[in-house]
Amino acid sequence: MSDVEKISFRQATEKDIDILLSTIIEADKSGSGLFSFDTCFGISEDRFREILKEILLEDIGGQEWNISDFILVTVNEIPAGAFCSWIEGSGNQSSSMIRGTLMQHFFPQEALQQAKKYKHLLDELSIEKVPGHLILESGYITPEFRSRGLLGKLIVEILRIRKAQHPDLKICSINVLKSNSQALRIYEKIGFITEVERTCENPEILKLIASKSRVQMRRSLDNLNQ
């Protein structure tokens, strides 16, 4: 690594698919060993990676499983991390409905049936995304490029890009597991405030995902220089 690092940002392309796959998988784990598509759907990480690759190549916007809505941060041209963003409900359907359709189309039927068993638990942690909000989801920095503030820089750059593209945007929101304290600290530092919190008191939830609580943090887009 050279002493002078050039940090840049760019829209993801199909060539970045490997880091996007890692980003989505590692973001799902939220720093834990629990991979929800394994625990809830019974899909191994390797199999999920294959399925997700097919989905990403469809490049269907308005939800987090697509290529074009990811912005990459690069260090000396090397991809160091990525984050997805979109405007909720800007198409025909909500992001959760689009993702549901993609799951129905690409996931094995037995996986969907298995997930139904856990639906009552997962519903307790569900926080609806608000139509018209800029949504951030699936952010990740590769281990070798951590401890340089890249996640915060990437988010600030995404907010700036999206606000320039859509000046009427007012609010950015992000859902995050409460156990992911490192991410929470970064989001707070760049102005996000917890607005909604959901908790599942059933201890079984901790067999599926890393936390019994999820929060939705929001930040105004009217004061990007603060």
Added chain:
Amino acid sequence: MNHIEILNQINTIFRRVFENDSLHIQMETSADDVDEWDSLNHTVMIVEVEKHFNIKFKLKEVLSFQNVGDMVNIIHSKVTSA
């Protein structure tokens, strides 16, 4: 099979999938109108509709649905051209 017959049959499927016997859907009904219509129930509902009418939706068709009427129209075109 006409559009009303398809709508009535879909209503029966919706009541079963969404576990709501009082559900009464219209052509204009969308996911926003049905509390139980979330992403996972959506996947189950699509599978059940496909099985019932013995059809297969294309991905782009499902993603184009804005309301039940859009689904009814596509089902009608598929069952009448079969």
